[in-house]
Amino acid sequence: MTAAAIRPSPQDPDWRSRLLETPAAIAALLGRVKRIAVLGIKTPESMQPAFYVPKYAQRAGYEIVPVPVYYPEVTEILGERVYRRLADVPGPIDLVNVFRRPKDLPAHVDDILAAGPHAVWLQSGIYHDEVAEQLARAGIAVVQDRCLMVELRGMGI
Template sequence: MANAEPKGRIVTDSRRIAEIARGAKRVAVLGIKTEQQSEQPAFYVPAYLQGAGVEVVPVPVYYPDVTRILGQPVVRRLADVPGEIDIVDVFRRPSDLPPHVDDILAKRPKVVWFQSGIRNDEVATRLAAAGIEVVQDRCLMVEHRHAR
């Protein structure tokens, strides 16, 4: 197919970013916060997505006693999420990303999305080389709202 989108690249094209945001049906949120941190983007962005009809799979890094976030069961590793994931939405500091690469690669999501302020070119390059599209330093909530 001549016009097929290549898989595995660092995405900077606004049209493709809008396409990715619009097409998200199931998003695993790595680094999601709990309801007690509802004023933080790592909670209100996934809450917005869920309210917009996107299935959100919470994958918190902290909060070992929490079993549900946004009414959904918590999963501790991306590799343990059942089924396919359209996007892994990442709320982690750039320096904290490398330890998550193997877990992300084990799950093989279509897209890994680093939220606003999050950029790690080395990690992005590794994920893209493995066939995963990567969006860096963009807010999924903002892009989803604009793409609708």
């Protein structure tokens, strides 16, 4: 069965339940996650959250799959092979951790949907209600405007 075959229809009345906002819902999500694709990951030289947040998650035991938007010459980040599109990542993706400006998010929706992750996490300062609704209606859990590292630390991870 394909991912598209198991996705709820756009008329799904329960899509709002996939917009995760409570500490309990976020903790439950992070408890299920094993593999995180990081869209917009940066290189160590950047010294930006788009590098040190996934590095923290990796040290906490999560598998990180780098999907940078820039750095076309880079083939490895955090010791892991780089992919240029989420849809090109082999195997299942539990969570897409997004480091992109809100205005850039709509351009990534088709790639996110093609990859079929269980959840999408928009980092602190990143929110886009229309994109979040589109993903939630497709059966994908969405967290907006929260730092993954802060949430992991709050859980003692």
